[in-house]
Amino acid sequence: MDTGAAPIAAIDIGGTKIAAALVGSAGTLLTRTQRPTPAASDGETVLGAVLDALDELATAPGWAEVRALGVGSAGPVDIGRGTVSPVNIPGWRGFPIVERLSAHPAARGLPVVLAGDGIAIAAAEHRFGAARPYDNALCMVVSTGVGGGLVLNGGLHTGRTGNAGHIGHITVDLDGDPCPCGSRGCVEQLASGTAIARYALRSGWRPAGQDTSAVAVAAAARAGDPRARAAYERAGRALAAAIAATATLVEIEAVVIGGGVAQADGLLFDPLRAHLKTYAALPFAAGLTVHRARLGTDAGLVGAAAVALAAGA
Template sequence: MDTDSRPDAGGGVVAAVDIGGTKIAAALVDEAGTLFARTQRPTPATAGGETVLRTVLDLLDELAASPRWPGVRAVGVGSAGPVDTARGTVSPVNIPGWRDFPLVERISAHLAPARGRVVLAGDGIAIAAAEHRFGAARPYDNALCMVVSTGVGGGLILGGALHTGRTGNAGHIGHITVDLDGEPCPCGSRGCLEQLASGTAIARHALRSGWQPSSQDASAVAVAASARAGDPIALAAYDRAGRALAAGIAATATLVELDAVVIGGGVAQVGELLLGPLRRHLTTYAALPFAADLKIHRAHLGTDAGLVGAAAVAALT
């Protein structure tokens, strides 16, 4: 765990948790979006729900060792979705042990009441809150902020404000259909954007197409390394992902007239290897004039956007 010896200087901090299909991270976050006492563990995604919960609670217990912990005034949780913020439950597609899991109730029961309320948000909503408050979406009133990682999620800024929807799932772009005859998705639909553009999907498609990893690593990161070395199969896998993202983004921009799209998450760290094809294919899919001038940005906050955003949502609620 990253440590910090300074006590809270006033104004309070938020304990933030970012739950994804690959890792669960936690940190204390102040009002300026600065992270303290950051810690993380791999997500036991194939384990039972109680095991996943234990990982979350253990991380919070680690944060409690920080001298800043007494200043915590709320807990913000950003989770892969879908979520139900009204009920405080989560059903992440990539964590099958959690279905209508009462996460807010269980975290609240674990923590002392003095730590304040527990506020749940979808991970895409959290990233949108972070990037609009502190990052690449700050100049825009209408933006889609996305996470491209083990899964694909998103959140919307409309009219200068965070748009969450009735259950907190507005902007969940990873589960819109971009391939009518595509593969079944664990969400119950088929041809979802996540099935074509997530890190898992990129690696799966490359392997099916004959890509040969140079080591035992068959992840999207390894595919990216091969693509940079000029491997045509690896390059095609990222081009396919960029094309799928372009189709989903263009559809969203056509519905709500976006000014910009901000893309974060682990897969987005490859930069132009993904964003280059995305921009190129966007010229085809975003054909109407009001959707054709979209600005595409990488998330300024990198892989910490989920933590900063979870804290921001809690602070605003």
């Protein structure tokens, strides 16, 4: 995004929040808005929250110069069909998000470019962030769900439908819990914020108040609660196993991890790095560099804009 270039509108759709922004040069956010995701509601209600965020964005200064709308969504996605089927939003199955956004008055004929949230964070971190020095990297978002995207040979590797690198649904526990995706023992069932909180509660952890989120588990872990620490240890180990498998398949040099759960810092990254030394044992997979995402929780927005730009916007 060159200095002085027209901004890109971006929407980041996750299981917890829907964020929208105008993204300018160097990946800077010019204006931003956010809504909670009504994930348990029907598909039209979820779309209503997206359109509400878009309508607010369209009132911002600079909207008239916007040249494209980039959309990053929890997956799976199908970039050819323009549809999304987020595991954590059951009301959207094959939902035609590109068609519906394109038809909305605020979009006013803008090209709408869809990407999975993992691909979006990979685009953002490779263009502007921690993956910039690497030609081969895995970029991940660990939040309500777990997603990922690959940079191979210096460029984004999206796959046929846009789901390449969707690491959250690699099985790492053969006898693990069933996953809404239809498999069992997926990384997302062990390492997402939802899974961390669920495991801690199942192990006997009880919050001081009403907050049973992964953030509350992290606070308890820092205070020394062994059950809370075990939940993060388990998450780090699951991530390490999946990252090692990816490194073995495609010889990545680095992994970049963002999303809300990554804010736990050492609680997550220390066990991840320790277990990675065991699981990534072959010489060509060993020695991976692990980074925290540089763009923080806004990486999805910056990445959605970067994908739109890469598509020729």
